[in-house]
Ligand SMILES: Nc1ncnc2c1ncn2[C@@H]1O[C@H](COP(=O)(O)OP(=O)(O)OP(=O)(O)O)[C@@H](O)[C@H]1O
């Protein structure tokens with residue numbers, strides 16, 4: 149994957165496939181630890197301990213169209229290559245959460261990429277689900293954490309679907325404007 | 332580019348959007364709008380599905396085309412990613428392989444606007460992606 153936003157787009161697909169109705173994604177810059185932390189949490193159907201123990205292995209997948217599952221191993225590899233770490237937890241019937249930490253100034257850390265585009269399009273292409281995105285930028289004097297929540301967007305939109313391309317573009321600009329200090 | 336900062340601007344956009352939707356509802360097939368499905372499994376994303384998706388979203392909005400973009404998992408054509416399914420109202424879906432921005436532009440201009448098929452269709456025995464391989468040959 150070229151950048152971290154593409155990993156997020158990819159791993160969010162697992163949450164969608166797991167029947168999640170809510171996915172919470174966060175990107176946190178922690179310059180005092182020289183870390184960039186990505187966390188994704190869903191309320192999908194989760195995994196048993198047995199499945200969880202194999203999820204970091206590319207030869208584990210429950211998909212039927214191909215024999216390897218690459219999403220999780222790729223993210224784990226990418227974080228570890230950048231001097232970071234990866235952890236995933238899951239409770240069957242409750243949901244799954246994962247955290248990938250990257251060394252923020254590590255030479256192998258991929259750029260964050262178009263996170264605003266990823267969050268807005270996930271929201272627009274899955275209008276029946278809720279996405280909550282939190283972004284904590286490193287910049288000094290930043291106003292703390294920015295929170296984007298599709299439940300608020302839907303309250304404003306009323307009967308206009310989130311899938312309208314013009315709405316997706318608007319939300320992308322909104323997130324971009326509020327997370328300008330990224331990287 | 333002018334930056335927008337809050338959901339207040341979205342409130343102001345609502346009227347324009349509502350007018351568009353009202354127009355659509357008066358058309359012949361209110362329930363059936365053109366659907367573009369982009370395959371979003373790891374293989375698709377790694378080979379450029381996001382750029383293709385972005386291009387569709389931006390250009391459907393810009394060119395004021397009444398269509399929505401949705402996503403699906405892997406269609407099983409990892410060798411031909413990014414893949415895109417196009418479904419015009421009342422018609423069978425068509426799957427295109429190796430879609431890039433140039434192909435996406437052609438799909439909008441020829442297939443979606445004119446109803447003309449474009450090169451690059453993957454011949455498949457399926458009904459829809461969701462019911463894959465359920466159909467005969
Ligand atoms: N959030 C989740 N909820 C439930 N199950 C999950 C979740 N994430 C991963 N899994 C399980 O772990 C398996 C492996 O995931 P991974 O993303 O590595 O590969 P994949 O999704 O099967 O295929 P690919 O990502 O290559 O398209 C999945 O098939 C699924 O069974």
Ligand SMILES: [Mg+2]
Pocket residue numbers: 158159161162217218219220373
């Ligand atoms: Mg996956």
